[in-house]
Amino acid sequence: MRRLLLILVPWMAMTAAGWGQTRSAELFFTYFGSIRDHVFRVGDDCYVTSATLRSVGWQVEDREGTATVRVDERRARVALRRINDALMVPLTEVLSTLSIPAKWEATSNTLDVFAPLNSVRYERGKLSFDSALPVKPTIKRIDGPVRTVIDIEGASLQPETRMVLQDGAKIGQFKPNVVRVVIPGDVPNAVLPQGSSVTRSLEANLGSPNDPPTNTSNSNDEDPPRGGTPIPPIIINGGSSSSALQNPIANGPTITAGPLTSSSDGPTTALLSLRLSGQLSGAPTFRRPEPSVLEIVLPNTKFDLGDQAGSPDPLSVESVATSTEGNSAVLRLTLTRPMGLEISNAPGALQIRLLKPIVGNGKLAGKLVVVDAGHGGHDSGATTPAKELMEKSMTLAIAKLTAQKLAEQGAMVIMTRKTDEFIPLNERPGIANRNNADFFISIHINSNGLDSRSRGGITFYHLHDSICQVLAACIQSEIKKVSGLPSLGTWSDGKIYNSGFAVLRGARMPAVLIECGFINNAADRKRMMTDDFKQSIAGAVVDGLKVYLGEK
Amino acid sequence: MAKSKQAPKGPSSRAVLTLLILGILGLGAIAAYVKLTPADRIPDSLRAHESAPTRTTKEHTRVKIVDPHASGPNIDYGQHDAPVPNDGDAVLTAVNGFLDQVPSVPKDARALSADVKDGIAKIQFANSFERSYGSTDEGAILQGLQRAMGQFKDVKKFYLEIGGRAIDSLGNVDISEGIEVIRAGKSAPTTSGEAQP
Numbered sequence: 001m002r003r004l005l006l007i008l009v010p011w012m013a014m015t016a017a018g019w020g021q022t023r024s025a026e027l028f029f030t031y032f033g034s035i036r037d038h039v040f041r042v043g044d045d046c047y048v049t050s051a052t053l054r055s056v057g058w059q060v061e062d063r064e065g066t067a068t069v070r071v072d073e074r075r076a077r078v079a080l081r082r083i084n085d086a087l088m089v090p091l092t093e094v095l096s097t098l099s100i101p102a103k104w105e106a107t108s109n110t111l112d113v114f115a116p117l118n119s120v121r122y123e124r125g126k127l128s129f130d131s132a133l134p135v136k137p138t139i140k141r142i143d144g145p146v147r148t149v150i151d152i153e154g155a156s157l158q159p160e161t162r163m164v165l166q167d168g169a170k171i172g173q174f175k176p177n178v179v180r181v182v183i184p185g186d187v188p189n190a191v192l193p194q195g196s197s198v199t200r201s202l203e204a205n206l207g208s209p210n211d212p213p214t215n216t217s218n219s220n221d222e223d224p225p226r227g228g229t230p231i232p233p234i235i236i237n238g239g240s241s242s243s244a245l246q247n248p249i250a251n252g253p254t255i256t257a258g259p260l261t262s263s264s265d266g267p268t269t270a271l272l273s274l275r276l277s278g279q280l281s282g283a284p285t286f287r288r289p290e291p292s293v294l295e296i297v298l299p300n301t302k303f304d305l306g307d308q309a310g311s312p313d314p315l316s317v318e319s320v321a322t323s324t325e326g327n328s329a330v331l332r333l334t335l336t337r338p339m340g341l342e343i344s345n346a347p348g349a350l351q352i353r354l355l356k357p358i359v360g361n362g363k364l365a366g367k368l369v370v371v372d373a374g375h376g377g378h379d380s381g382a383t384t385p386a387k388e389l390m391e392k393s394m395t396l397a398i399a400k401l402t403a404q405k406l407a408e409q410g411a412m413v414i415m416t417r418k419t420d421e422f423i424p425l426n427e428r429p430g431i432a433n434r435n436n437a438d439f440f441i442s443i444h445i446n447s448n449g450l451d452s453r454s455r456g457g458i459t460f461y462h463l464h465d466s467i468c469q470v471l472a473a474c475i476q477s478e479i480k481k482v483s484g485l486p487s488l489g490t491w492s493d494g495k496i497y498n499s500g501f502a503v504l505r506g507a508r509m510p511a512v513l514i515e516c517g518f519i520n521n522a523a524d525r526k527r528m529m530t531d532d533f534k535q536s537i538a539g540a541v542v543d544g545l546k547v548y549l550g551e552k
Numbered sequence: 553m554a555k556s557k558q559a560p561k562g563p564s565s566r567a568v569l570t571l572l573i574l575g576i577l578g579l580g581a582i583a584a585y586v587k588l589t590p591a592d593r594i595p596d597s598l599r600a601h602e603s604a605p606t607r608t609t610k611e612h613t614r615v616k617i618v619d620p621h622a623s624g625p626n627i628d629y630g631q632h633d634a635p636v637p638n639d640g641d642a643v644l645t646a647v648n649g650f651l652d653q654v655p656s657v658p659k660d661a662r663a664l665s666a667d668v669k670d671g672i673a674k675i676q677f678a679n680s681f682e683r684s685y686g687s688t689d690e691g692a693i694l695q696g697l698q699r700a701m702g703q704f705k706d707v708k709k710f711y712l713e714i715g716g717r718a719i720d721s722l723g724n725v726d727i728s729e730g731i732e733v734i735r736a737g738k739s740a741p742t743t744s745g746e747a748q749p
Contacts, residue, residue: 077614077633096736097616099630119623162626374724375684381723382686391686425721444724447686449656450622454688458625488625496691502726513724515687
């Protein structure tokens with residue numbers, strides 16, 4: 001008897017632990033909403049039945065203890081687990097395999113699964129989006145003032161979501177599972193394409209505000225556009241006075257920002273403090289529409305600067321302006337010259353540190369610039385398939401012209417190479433460091449074999465270096481004016497790889513790497529082969545340095 | 553004699569039964585605690601997934617193939633499942649499966665062998681793999697490989713090699729000191745604090 005009990009104890013323990021680990025849970029799935037039947041949580045894993053997955057439109061095949069889950073063209077194969085005498089599918093493992101984010105709510109056993117939006121565009125009356133899971137878009141008009149609203153139910157905005165919004169269109173996370181796009185003004189007869197009531201991607205020509213739509217199309221191959229009666233828009237009259245355009249996002253509380261005060265303004269830094277009535281619901285971001293203009297975007301915030309707007313306090317700031325974008329507040333600082341920016345949170349305030357580049361006498365003449373022609377020798381860099389065009393030759397031609405134009409302005413120039421020779425990556429910034437150069441400029445040509453439609457120029461800076469970002473912005477701003485190619489702006493080299501580019505990492509002075517255009521794009525290639533392009537890039541580098549120095 | 557031998561049995565049995573009851577009560581208490589305590593309060597260090605036993609790359613019968621998708625210069629990554637061929641190597645299946653989807657990588661630029669030791673993988677490539685790329689291509693290749701290798705829990709870092717010599721760079725990035733893997737669910741390389749255009 002005693003032996004029998006001793007044998008049973010481990011089994012009892014395992015049964016008890018298993019019972020303790022498993023609990024009923026809730027699944028909140030895109031536009032389907034709450035699903036509670038046969039949903040279990042074990043640790044951080046969520047288990048559901050195959051039937052549950054089929055009910056949300058997924059294909060599931062159970063065979064020999066494994067399940068193959070198909071979502072469109074993607075597939076995940078996972079081992080089934082027996083829970084409460086039923087075979088269950090490990091949903092979190094499936095989602096991880098399919099790269100679909102999921103998160104347990106902090107205070108409940110609810111797993112939120114929303115369709116991450118890959119991209120959203122509204123340009124010239126055309127709305128398009130692409131998401132990782134099917135979503136449910138609807139369109140409606142709201143009065144007072146009139147605006148057209150597209151709600152994408154089941155979707156969530158991600159930090160990686162690519163957004164291009166023109167004509168005053170705004171976007172926000174209206175509800176946890178609803179993304180709202182707001183177009184100011186009335187778009188008469190705007191409808192979504194037939195068959196797009198549930199879709200992963202959509203392209204709809206809505207027409208510009210007060211312009212009639214021309215046609216509609218749906219990019220979903222499984223659900224092509226068909227003839228028939230268009231879906232009538234839902235009209236909501238007498239909407240509340242809180243404008244959906246000004247306040248399209250109901251995600252988190254709105255806090256008040258202001259006043260903006262200056263605590264110091266020295267030769268290298270200026271410190272500003274923006275008082276906040278509470279905690280920001282998300283990280284502030286900034287953008288630089290012009291080299292000397294900084295825009296700080298504060299989520300879920302409204303301004304109360306009193307009569308301060310427009311009358312700057314610190315000497316480094318020419319003017320202060322505010323605006324709203326959806327539920328975000330935008331603080332626009334026009335600076336006396338291009339400066340770097342660091343933002344940090346302090347109790348009850350946002351600290352804004354303006355970093356002033358050291359520019360000496362502010363003249364390009366007399367400055368030492370190292371110009372680096374990328375690649376060389378056995379290292380051809382990017383090439384066309386037949387290798388009739390090589391990056392190393394193009395960069396050398398542009399670098400030589402840049403050096404010539406810099407010298408004409410009185411700058412001293414060192415080129416890392418003047419011929420077709422190989423210089424190791426670490427040696428290139430080494431040349432600049434040993435000569436105590438003022439600037440390091442590396443010239444490159446890009447390539448993107450995954451998408452030969454990629455076009456345009458990018459100026460890279462190193463990781464989060466604020467001063468190098470300023471230099472990159474100054475140069476890219478000038479390149480944009482003259483290159484004849486699209487501008488893709490300034491990028492941190494951390495976006496390419498976590499340690500960045502070797503030549504920028506090694507440089508101990510303001511340094512940038514310019515990717516002039518894409519060699520594998522026919523239009524970029526044609527333009528880059530012209531003398532005018534090479535001259536324009538060289539001239540833009542000179543002008544960008546002058547803007548940085550405050551000379552232009 | 554018989555009586556003197558049986559006498560101690562009574563208290564001993566009672567002690568065993570008492571211990572047994574206490575044990576059952578203790579287990580019940582543990583089960584109730586686990587049941588009633590939200591999983592998110594359990595420290596990360598104690599969670600099962602952190603301490604789960606790892607499998608060596610040889611034991612994989614299936615791997616995840618990283619699928620790169622480009623929209624202009626922005627690259628994102630999905631993945632799909634694939635079997636490891638009989639007598640095949642999981643690392644090679646994952647690496648070559650990814651590289652097959654990158655048009656800028658020459659078709660014959662294959663991973664030939666892989667050796668994993670002490671968390672470091674050394675992957676031998678055909679000679680044609682060593683060349684330089686534009687930065688967007690280079691980033692796509694490196695980040696795809698980081699993700700492909702991130703599925704192997706016994707690999708923390710890897711080197712790309714040709715004939716036993718580590719490749720220094722594929723164009724602009726210094727990879728001579730090895731490449732750290734990116735685990736599923738972890739963030740991609742850092743980007744700027746500035747909103748990207």
